[in-house]
Amino acid sequence: MSGVDRRAVIGMAGAAGTGMLLAACGDSDSDSGSDTGSGSTGAATTAASTTAAAGGDVITKASDVPVGGGVITDTYVVTQPESGTYKAFSNVCTHQGCKVAEVADKVIKCNCHQSTFDITTGAPTGGPATKSLAETAVKESDGNIVTA
Numbered sequence: 001m002s003g004v005d006r007r008a009v010i011g012m013a014g015a016a017g018t019g020m021l022l023a024a025c026g027d028s029d030s031d032s033g034s035d036t037g038s039g040s041t042g043a044a045t046t047a048a049s050t051t052a053a054a055g056g057d058v059i060t061k062a063s064d065v066p067v068g069g070g071v072i073t074d075t076y077v078v079t080q081p082e083s084g085t086y087k088a089f090s091n092v093c094t095h096q097g098c099k100v101a102e103v104a105d106k107v108i109k110c111n112c113h114q115s116t117f118d119i120t121t122g123a124p125t126g127g128p129a130t131k132s133l134a135e136t137a138v139k140e141s142d143g144n145i146v147t148a
């Protein structure tokens with residue numbers, strides 16, 4: 001009986017602790033916003049800048065992505081439609097889920113049923129696929145293409 005009571009107390013303490021943490025987060029955010037509006041904005045900007053400075057996940061080297069073409073990684077197909085402009089899309093074909101096979105002639109090609117996708121927008125340009133490849137925002141950072 002006393003064991004059950006302990007578990008109940010621990011469970012309640014855990015639930016209360018979680019609630020307190022959530023409440024603390026909410027209070028902290030609203031407090032900083034109401035106390036110092038400009039300070040809060042600065043903090044948000046700093047947090048965003050820190051994330052940006054961290055550069056997200058490295059997808060590939062920029063030098064591996066040819067202008068007018070692209071490279072296929074384990075997760076993405078990264079293209080460079082124009083010099084210095086990089087795009088990244090899911091490498092999973094929207095037709096039936098094959099991994100796209102190549103990038104050539106300014107299109108991304110899936111060899112399963114010959115769908116093609118625009119290297120700038122990921123929109124289907126031929127074959128049975130009707131939906132665009134999912135895009136992920138990327139940028140160049142220190143010679144790498146990273147998630148933005």
Ligand code: FES
Nearest residue numbers: 093095096110113
């Ligand atoms: S799965 Fe890509 S064209 Fe069918």
